[in-house]
Structures are given as structure tokens and as C-alpha cells.
Amino acid sequence: MDLTTFLIQCLNALQYGLLLFLVASGLTLIFGIMGVINLAHGSFYMVGAYMSFALAPIVAATFGGGFFATMLAGTVLAVLLGYLLEWAFFSFLYEREHLQQVLMTYGLILIFEEARSLLVGDDVHGVDPPAWLAGSFALGNIMTYPVYRLFISAVCLALALGLYFVFSRTRLGMMIRAGASNREMVQSLGIDIKFLYRVVFAAGVALAALAGMVAAPVSSVYPGMGNHVLIICFVVVVIGGIGSIRGALLAALLIGLVDTFGKVLFPEAAGVLVYVLMALVLLWKPDGLFKAG
Amino acid sequence: MNRSKLLFVAISFAALALFPLASSSYGIDLVTKIMIYAILALSLELLVGSTGLVCFGQAAFFGIGAYATVLLSPDYEAPSVLWLLPASMVVAAVYALIMGSLSLRTKGVYFIMVTLAFAQMAFYVIHDTPLGGGTDGIYLNAKPTIGTLLDLDKSLALYAFTLGSLVAMFGFLALLLRSRFGRALAGIRVNEQRMRATGFSTYPYKLAAFVISGGIAGLAGFLFAVKDGFVNPEMLGWHQSGAVLIMIIFGGLGHLRGALIGAFAFVLLQEFFMSEAVFGAFAKHWHLGLGLSIIASVALLPHGLVGIPSQVRERLTGRRNTARDATTAEESL
Amino acid sequence: MSQSAILLRCTDITRRWGGLVAVNRISIELERGTVHAVIGTNGAGKSTLINILSGEIDASDGRVELLGQDVTTWTQPRRARAGLGRSYQRNTIYPSFTVFENCRLSAQAMAQKPWAWWSNAQRCPVSTAAALDAAVRSGLVDLLERPAGLLSHGQKRQLEIAMCLATQPQVLLLDEPLAGMGAEETERMLALLDELKKDQAILLVEHDMDAVFRIAERITVMVNGSVLASGTPEAVRSNIDVQAAYLGGGH
Numbered sequence: 001m002d003l004t005t006f007l008i009q010c011l012n013a014l015q016y017g018l019l020l021f022l023v024a025s026g027l028t029l030i031f032g033i034m035g036v037i038n039l040a041h042g043s044f045y046m047v048g049a050y051m052s053f054a055l056a057p058i059v060a061a062t063f064g065g066g067f068f069a070t071m072l073a074g075t076v077l078a079v080l081l082g083y084l085l086e087w088a089f090f091s092f093l094y095e096r097e098h099l100q101q102v103l104m105t106y107g108l109i110l111i112f113e114e115a116r117s118l119l120v121g122d123d124v125h126g127v128d129p130p131a132w133l134a135g136s137f138a139l140g141n142i143m144t145y146p147v148y149r150l151f152i153s154a155v156c157l158a159l160a161l162g163l164y165f166v167f168s169r170t171r172l173g174m175m176i177r178a179g180a181s182n183r184e185m186v187q188s189l190g191i192d193i194k195f196l197y198r199v200v201f202a203a204g205v206a207l208a209a210l211a212g213m214v215a216a217p218v219s220s221v222y223p224g225m226g227n228h229v230l231i232i233c234f235v236v237v238v239i240g241g242i243g244s245i246r247g248a249l250l251a252a253l254l255i256g257l258v259d260t261f262g263k264v265l266f267p268e269a270a271g272v273l274v275y276v277l278m279a280l281v282l283l284w285k286p287d288g289l290f291k292a293g
Numbered sequence: 294m295n296r297s298k299l300l301f302v303a304i305s306f307a308a309l310a311l312f313p314l315a316s317s318s319y320g321i322d323l324v325t326k327i328m329i330y331a332i333l334a335l336s337l338e339l340l341v342g343s344t345g346l347v348c349f350g351q352a353a354f355f356g357i358g359a360y361a362t363v364l365l366s367p368d369y370e371a372p373s374v375l376w377l378l379p380a381s382m383v384v385a386a387v388y389a390l391i392m393g394s395l396s397l398r399t400k401g402v403y404f405i406m407v408t409l410a411f412a413q414m415a416f417y418v419i420h421d422t423p424l425g426g427g428t429d430g431i432y433l434n435a436k437p438t439i440g441t442l443l444d445l446d447k448s449l450a451l452y453a454f455t456l457g458s459l460v461a462m463f464g465f466l467a468l469l470l471r472s473r474f475g476r477a478l479a480g481i482r483v484n485e486q487r488m489r490a491t492g493f494s495t496y497p498y499k500l501a502a503f504v505i506s507g508g509i510a511g512l513a514g515f516l517f518a519v520k521d522g523f524v525n526p527e528m529l530g531w532h533q534s535g536a537v538l539i540m541i542i543f544g545g546l547g548h549l550r551g552a553l554i555g556a557f558a559f560v561l562l563q564e565f566f567m568s569e570a571v572f573g574a575f576a577k578h579w580h581l582g583l584g585l586s587i588i589a590s591v592a593l594l595p596h597g598l599v600g601i602p603s604q605v606r607e608r609l610t611g612r613r614n615t616a617r618d619a620t621t622a623e624e625s626l
Numbered sequence: 627m628s629q630s631a632i633l634l635r636c637t638d639i640t641r642r643w644g645g646l647v648a649v650n651r652i653s654i655e656l657e658r659g660t661v662h663a664v665i666g667t668n669g670a671g672k673s674t675l676i677n678i679l680s681g682e683i684d685a686s687d688g689r690v691e692l693l694g695q696d697v698t699t700w701t702q703p704r705r706a707r708a709g710l711g712r713s714y715q716r717n718t719i720y721p722s723f724t725v726f727e728n729c730r731l732s733a734q735a736m737a738q739k740p741w742a743w744w745s746n747a748q749r750c751p752v753s754t755a756a757a758l759d760a761a762v763r764s765g766l767v768d769l770l771e772r773p774a775g776l777l778s779h780g781q782k783r784q785l786e787i788a789m790c791l792a793t794q795p796q797v798l799l800l801d802e803p804l805a806g807m808g809a810e811e812t813e814r815m816l817a818l819l820d821e822l823k824k825d826q827a828i829l830l831v832e833h834d835m836d837a838v839f840r841i842a843e844r845i846t847v848m849v850n851g852s853v854l855a856s857g858t859p860e861a862v863r864s865n866i867d868v869q870a871a872y873l874g875g876g877h
Binding site for chain 1: 347395403405406407411414539542578581584586588
């Protein structure tokens with residue numbers, strides 16, 4: 001492998017890893033703070049992607065906006081969806097056992113799949129990135145690299161930094177972290193834990209949906225995309241340690257590397273490698289790489 | 294209390310035995326499929342309901358048993374059930390030994406995920422490497438027989454053989470769960486630390502449960518491969534693992550008959566929502582009905598379908614039946 | 627007393643968690659026929675000590691000998707099978723099983739026979755006999771068929787002990803068996819302990835000072851992981867350091 005190809009694969013690994021992190025961060029938050037296993041988290045990713053496809057003409061016609069306006073509209077809708085979903089459904093899951101949560105969120109996946117099928121159909125769609133991001137730049141003498149992929153990495157990185165900032169520097173972040181370790185105490189301090197949970201959940205949904213929207217031009221929009229990303233995200237969360245954002249980032253980047261280079265170096269074993277990595281990590285550290293926080 | 298459960302089970306098996314007399318070939322095929330899933334559900338019930346090990350990779354043993362059946366069969370002559378069946382079960386059990394010995398180092402959600410990981414590994418080996426014949430799957434050319442006595446190519450013979458296997462596995466597990474081994478598993482489920490403090494080395498028990506469970510799931514895989522004459526990688530997919538988990542939770546954890554009921558209910562529910570006779574053109578969106586049913590059942594039936602009689606009793610008499618909570622060995626039926 | 631023998635001996639047991647020393651060079655000998663009480667304030671390291679002796683956690687340093695054998699590297703189940711029983715401060719009974727089944731399953735640890743998949747555990751002569759014996763000695767013989775979760779708190783503590791006895795151990799490590807008990811239940815438990823110590827050696831961690839001084843032959847006082855004093859009840863009671871650190875303010 002020459003240097004340019006290596007560089008390209010590194011960039012791909014970074015982009016894939018950061019995207020995974022975006023989706024997985026919502027999952028690990030919801031899991032770590034509310035203790036809910038949400039199998040339907042991948043569906044939010046899928047919803048985001050399909051939204052970017054379905055909303056584009058509407059946003060263009062109503063506001064004259066393009067790619068970014070669609071993303072904004074989609075994010076707002078995702079937050080609303082998350083808020084509603086938490087209030088109507090997920091708030092009933094907190095007290096239940098993990099197995100029941102698994103079951104109920106599995107049912108939710110099925111419902112989301114069919115809802116999408118009814119509303120938007122089952123076709124695969126491409127989504128165009130905005131024109132100014134659609135080009136490529138030269139890498140070395142022969143290769144080029146798509147600008148949009150760098151854009152994805154940039155967006156995910158920005159959001160990651162934003163998450164870090166909110167968590168460690170703001171009151172909201174502090175309340176969330178406190179709520180994770182001691183729910184009753186936070187409640188007795190007069191903080192509305194229900195509202196807190198709703199905010200966290202909505203944020204988790206929005207992050208996943210945003211990831212779907214950002215990824216759509218590269219991965220295209222297809223029915224099974226939610227399930228595929230879900231399984232990998234669970235691997236990220238488990239390797240990183242449930243509830244740990246830091247862990248999710250490290251694990252996502254690790255998986256990005258293993259998966260990307262795996263596909264290039266061992267194409268036949270590529271699918272297995274991520275799971276081999278998880279098994280190895282868990283055998284070394286049965287609780288994941290980091291503790292929650 | 295035990296009398297009525299035993300009666301229920303006996304009547305169910307009798308009904309299954311008589312069913313082919315009243316049914317079309319479609320019905321026989323469907324119920325054969327349900328019985329195979331029931332065997333698979335029983336295997337998972339041993340792990341989840343009896344030992345408290347939530348395994349999200351049961352499909353691996355199922356699929357490996359099925360693939361072993363096809364791959365070990367000679368190309369053109371009918372193999373004998375007498376060696377092919379045990380061989381398939383052993384291959385599945387060996388993978389369960391590997392999966393168990395490594396997964397049991399973790400606990401809780403991590404354990405669930407590691408079992409999923411091992412199942413995915415098996416899936417990708419079958420899906421991506423030449424060993425498994427690729428994404429399209431492979432065909433079983435000649436269905437196994439027992440000499441001239443039994444030809445599993447005949448649907449009635451397969452039905453009878455599957456029913457026999459189901460009864461045998463049910464009986465075996467019923468005995469196993471009331472034996473000292475089974476009671477130890479129950480203790481491990483309730484409080485593993487206490488069991489260790491009392492003198493039980495719990496790891497070998499859990500590993501043994503894994504191996505037995507894997508073998509039984511492999512049996513289900515064998516039957517499935519024989520029934521369809523075809524295996525494909527999706528049999529090892531996590532959707533399949535999820536479906537079996539749903540079956541036993543749906544039916545009711547901690548009860549063997551829950552696995553039976555759950556398998557029946559799940560497949561029949563699926564068939565119901567898929568039937569165009571009832572839903573017309575909407576039938577292709579059958580996932581919706583299934584999803585809603587699953588959510589409703591968890592919300593309304595916390596103990597699964599098995600718990601319906603006591604829930605009804607509670608409603609009618611207004612009294613909680615606390616004696617229900619006490620279990621001796623017989624209750625696991 | 628020709629029967630007098632050291633059934634359990636720990637020497638210089640130390641446990642460190644990173645920089646913190648939870649247990650510091652504790653040495654204790656348990657003789658048959660005696661109750662050796664370990665007292666101390668919360669956080670003194672008593673529970674850690676019991677966990678180390680029973681094998682639930684490893685010692686950083688030191689040696690544990692059970693019935694003359696070095697068991698320092700032995701796992702907890704192995705020590706239990708060799709004759710070391712322990713009860714917990716919290717209730718670790720199996721609430722969904724009957725009282726009898728709680729005892730029988732515990733007794734089964736000494737007659738496991740896991741390969742006999744066809745034989746009904748309820749017909750196992752060894753475990754059923756040992757279970758009945760343990761239930762009788764603990765005063766639970768009238769409650770055998772009751773689901774353990776429905777017992778009163780005191781009865782649950784009795785069951786906790788019964789499960790311990792079911793394996794017929796030679797050494798008993800009891801972690802606050804009197805916790806949450808009323809006067810009558812305490813009397814019953816103390817009478818039971820008096821019975822038990824005749825053939826066994828008992829290590830008793832307790833907060834109830836009256837009970838401790840009544841029943842113990844030897845007392846070890848722990849403060850911040852180390853032994854402050856160790857000896858007969860009279861010696862400990864009159865020890866100035868002990869009075870200052872522990873007994874003075876309370877009883």
C-alpha cells in the first residue's frame with residue numbers, strides 16, 4: 001500500500017469512526033443515564049437519512065433552502081420526534097427489566113420500518129451533497145479525495161466537541177451527569193428529572209438522525225441502513241463502556257480503523273473483524289474500556 | 294397446580310399428534326416449522342429462563358447445526374439420520390462450548406453483547422467465506438433416512454420425527470430441570486454469589502448449560518435444514534436470535550411450556566398479519582401488526598402468555614396468588 | 627480439651643485497594659468450641675476480612691489456613707466444600723424457593739452429582755436429610771413449605787444461618803447475623819450460636835455489644851483496618867485504647 005492509499009484509508013477510517021461516534025453517543029447516553037436498552041436507535045439514523053431525502057423538495061419549495069436548510073429542518077423534527085417518543089413510550093421503559101426493553105424496542109423497530117414503508121416507500125435513494133462540497137481535491141499525484149467526506153468528519157468532530165463542552169462545562173451537563181449517578185438525589189434537589197431525561201433522549205435521537213442526514217450523500221438511503229448501523233453501534237457502546245462518551249469516541253475510531261483497513265487488507269474477513277475486536281476487548285476488560293462519565 | 298400443567302402439556306402433544314389427520318399439506322408444513330422453532334425456543338429457555346443467561350446468539354447454534362447437516366451430507370445418496378443428526382448437534386455444541394467459555398467471563402449487558410458478537414462472527418464466516426457457500430445459501434441434495442424405516446423426505450414422516458424430537462427434548466429438559474443439576478442452575482439464576490459461597494463452582498454449570506442448549510438448538514437446525522432442503526446465512530442472523538428471544542418472553546420465561554406457547558403464538562401471529570385474506574394489500578406491511586402485538590404483550594402481559602390464567606384469576610378474585618411465586622422443581626413445566 | 631484445635635488461621639492478612647489499605651496485617655486463630663468476635667466501627671475492614679477469609683476477594687498479602695491446609699489461593703466454592711461456611715449481612719436467601727428448598731439446595735453443595743440428569747433432586751437422600759437437620763437446628767421446622775420471601779425478617783436471618791449449616795461446615799463466618807432483630811429473636815439466635823460452637827469454630831462480626839460480650843470467648847477489635855486489641859472479653863473491655871476509640875462513646 002503506498003502512502004497516498006494509506007492516507008485515503010486513514011481519512012475514510014476517521015470519517016466512518018466519527019460518524020459511528022455520533023450515532024453511538026446518543027445510544028450510550030440513553031443507556032448510561034436512563035438505563036434503557038434501545039434497539040430502535042438505528043431507526044432514528046434511518047429516519048434522519050430518509051428525512052433528508054423526503055424533506056429536500058419541501059424545504060426547497062417552501063423556504064427556497066438547500067442542503068443545510070433541510071438538515072436544520074430535519075434536526076428540529078428529530079428533536080420533536082424524540083421528545084414525543086420519550087413522553088409517549090420510553091418513559092414507561094425505565095422501570096422495566098432489560099429483557100422487556102429489548103422486546104419493546106424491537107417492536108418499535110418493526111413499527112418504524114413499516115411507517116417508513118408506508119410514508120416514503122422502500123426504494124433506495126441517492127442524495128446530492130451541496131454543490132460547493134461536491135468536488136474532490138488532489139491527494140498526491142494520482143488520487144483525489146471527496147471534499148464531502150472531509151465535511152462529514154468536520155461536522156462530527158464539531159458535534160463531538162460540542163457534546164464535550166455541554167457535558168463538562170454547562171449546568172445542564174452537570175445535571176445530566178449527576179442524574180446518571182444518583183437519580184433520587186437529583187430529584188430531591190428540585191431538579192425535574194423527567195424533563196432532564198426527555199432532553200437527553202431528544203438529544204440522542206437528534207444526534208442519530210443528524211448522523212443519518214450527514215451520511216446520506218455518501219451511504220445513500222436504503223431500508224436496511226438502520227439495522228446495520230445499530231449492531232455496530234452496540235459494539236461501539238460495549239467496547240467503549242456503557243455511559244462513557246469518551247469510551248464511545250475511542251471505540252468508534254478503533255472500529256473505524258479496523259473496519260476500513262480490514263476491508264482493504266482482508267476483504268473476506270472484513271465483517272468478522274469488528275466482532276473479533278469486541279470479543280478481545282471484553283475478554284481483556286469485561287466492563288468495556290472506560291467507566292461511565 | 295402441577296397436575297393442570299402436566300395435563301396441558303399432554304393434551305397439547307396429543308393434539309399435535311392428531312393434527313395431520315385434519316390438516317392440509319400446508320398446515321402440516323406450517324406446524325412442522327412451528328415445532329422446530331419450539332425446539333429452538335426450548336434450547337434458549339434453558340439458558341435464559343432457567344439459568345438467567347440472556348444469550349443473544351442462539352441463531353448461531355441453530356444455523357451451525359443446519360449448515361453442518363448440509364455440509365456433512367454426501368452429495369447424492371441419502372445419509373443416515375443416526376449419524377448425521379448427532380454429528381450436527383455435536384458441531385453446534387462445540388461452538389457453544391467455545392462461545393460459552395469466552396462469554397462467561399463477562400456479565401450483564403456485556404454478556405448479551407458478547408454472545409451477539411460470537412453469533413455475528415459465525416454469521417460472517419458463513420456469509421463471506423467459501424465455507425458457507427456464500428450469501429445465496431446451499432441446498433441439501435438428499436434428505437436423510439433411517440434405513441428403510443423412515444424417509445424424512447416425506448412430509449408426514451418429517452412431521453412425526455419433529456414431534457418426536459420435540460416431546461423428547463421437552464421431557465429431557467423437564468427431567469434435567471428437576472435434577473440436582475437443574476436446581477443448581479435455578480440457584481445460579483437467583484443468586485450466583487450465594488451459590489458460590491455455599492460451595493458450587495458456578496462456571497462449569499453455566500458452561501454445561503451452554504453446551505446442552507447449543508446441542509438442542511443444533512437439533513432444531515438439523516430439522517430445519519431437512520425440512521426446507523436449503524440453508525442460508527440469515528439463519529445465523531441477529532434477527533433470528535431476536536425472534537427466538539421474543540418467542541420465549543412472549544410465551545413466558547421460567548416455564549418450559551412457555552417456549553412451546555411462545556413459538557406457536559409468534560409464528561401464528563406472523564402468519565396472521567401476513568395473510569392477504571385478512572388484510573388484503575396491507576398484508577405486506579405485516580411487520581406493523583407484529584410490532585404492535587409485541588409491544589402490547591409486554592405492556593399487558595408481564596409474565597407472558599403463560600401468566601394469563603393467573604392474571605385472570607387475580608382480576609376475578611381480587612387476590613394475588615402468592616403461592617405461585619414459590620417454585621420447586623415441578624413448577625418449571 | 628483434646629478436641630481443641632485451630633480450625634482456621636489467618637496470618638498477616640493485608641488488602642490494599644490502590645493506595646488505600648483496607649485490612650492491615652490481621653492475624654486470627656479460630657479454635658473449635660469458641661466464638662471469636664470481631665468488632666469495630668463501620669469501615670474498619672470487618673467485612674473485607676470476612677470476604678478474604680471466605681475467598682470472595684483475594685488478599686494482597688498473608689496466608690489463610692483451613693483445617694491445617696493452606697487455602698490462600700483456593701476459590702470460594704472450594705473453601706466452602708472443604709468446610710468453611712459463611713452467612714451474609716444482607717439476606718441472601720432464595721426468596722422464590724421454599725424454606726426447605728433453600729436448605730436443600732445449600733446442602734446439595736456437598737453432594738452435587740450434576741451428571742444424574744434423570745434423578746429428582748427432591749429425592750436426594752443426602753441433601754434432604756442435611757436440609758431437615760439444618761432447619762430443625764435453626765428452629766424453622768414448622769415453616770418448611772413457606773416461600774422464603776414471605777418470612778419475617780427474623781425468620782429470614784434464621785434461614786440465612788440454616789443455609790450455612792446445611793453444608794455441615796466446621797468453621798462458620800457470620801456477618802452480623804443479629805442485624806435488625808428484636809429481643810426475642812436475638813435470644814433465639816444466641817442460643818443457637820451457643821449450640822453451634824460446641825463442635826465448630828465461629829467468627830462473629832457484630833455490632834450488638836451485649837451479645838458479643840455474652841457469647842464470645844475471644845474478641846478482636848479493628849480500627850481502620852488494623853487490630854487495636856485482641857483477647858478475652860474482660861481484657862478487651864478494660865483496654866484503655868479500646869475504651870477511647872470504640873466503647874467509650876456508645877455502650
